[in-house]
Amino acid sequence: MIANLKALPDKTIERLSQYRRNLLICLSKGKQHIFSHEIAQIHNITPVQVRRDLMLIGHSGTLRKGYDVKELIDLIGRILDTKDGLKVCVVGIGNLGRSLIGYFNGRRSKLSIVAGFDVNPDKVDKNYAGVHCHHVDRLNEIIKRDGITIAIITVPAEQAPDVAEKLVIAGIKGILNYTPKSVNVAPHVYLEEYDMITSLEKVAYFVKRNGNAE
Amino acid sequence: MIANLKALPDKTIERLSQYRRNLLICLSKGKQHIFSHEIAQIHNITPVQVRRDLMLIGHSGTLRKGYDVKELIDLIGRILDTKDGLKVCVVGIGNLGRSLIGYFNGRRSKLSIVAGFDVNPDKVDKNYAGVHCHHVDRLNEIIKRDGITIAIITVPAEQAPDVAEKLVIAGIKGILNYTPKSVNVAPHVYLEEYDMITSLEKVAYFVKRNGNAE
């Protein structure tokens, strides 16, 4: 690895992922160079922030010509991706789980959802957008067999802590928990949690606030 | 309104929403008092942060007895909720849209999803978990008719900017955008964006990082 010895800020990582996605679209449209203010506009942020992020990853643009789109995509890839990619599983094949699988499939080459898990016998051994669904009882076995390192939890909230525990035992290194129930994991496991209800209540709060202010 | 004249920090709002959800569970189990460190443990945060949040909303606990669960729930309600509630619509009745509707229905009394929209004729005029799906062409009409103030966007990414624009014109006050495409809205409209791919790539980055460190 070249220069990313010091950890990049969380928020920069998030933005890099987003930059890349849109840069790929730009590239597919034949755009070869892009200015910081163009990237900024796409993402509703300031050009300064874009330049700062790119500075942090050590990318240099050309004065008056902007950044080379292809180079930038490659560099972000070297930061975000692993050489051989990582395998992901989804635990809980409800609407949300299926939505994630469908959303993802074929989009990002270096991350791939390779397995699903559910307790419902109607779902077990069926395929969802090309992903095979196993019974949760086989969690440990399949994760180890296939070398899966990342798991997404989309089961009913009550079951989340239990699932998380099993995932950690199975050797999972990163968890994305979409249930409203926070889970505990060993410190070496990276945990990211997101809860849609919270987001909606937050929006509601600010709508209420703006209304009061008028 | 009593004391929330000064805006509360974003993150505090998010946590309040989560506290309340778990406090309701505690209450239903008959627990009447709770300590800051108990709340903290549920949410994987520090007791200090909990106390600080509660300080900000002006709640007082009883020394050595903790916080009165019911009082706290009520106070958070006074901050987050509006008296008559707010109406929400979901634009895009795919897996994610349906997941949100199912997830939400009946859970929070003060926010209710009252309408869905889609372009697919197979979905139009059907019900999803009790929510009627209209054709997107009727967006403006229905939003105004029913007094909907909040919208969740779960359409394919390319269509997000266009949908957002229509929503703003229809008078929506808050938008929750779940597509990877960032949208522009007038400054008086509160916008929250979340992208699942970004979260997953972020988890992958930190998994990679932890691995390298070893």
Place this chain on the structure above:
DNA sequence: GTAACATTGTTAAATTTGTAACAATGATAT
């Protein structure tokens, strides 16, 4: 009744994140 203690509420420090300011630079116009 007194001392020890657990727990709260608050102020201060540290960290993280975003914004502004501006020098450096090379292309473009005249």
Place this chain on the structure above:
DNA sequence: ATATCATTGTTACAAATTTAACAATGTTAC
């Protein structure tokens, strides 16, 4: 050839958020 200009890269500043420190206080144990 020179001046102007747009744009980058970087440093310094500001705002938001988290963490630490600790005084205040009422409860419990003795």
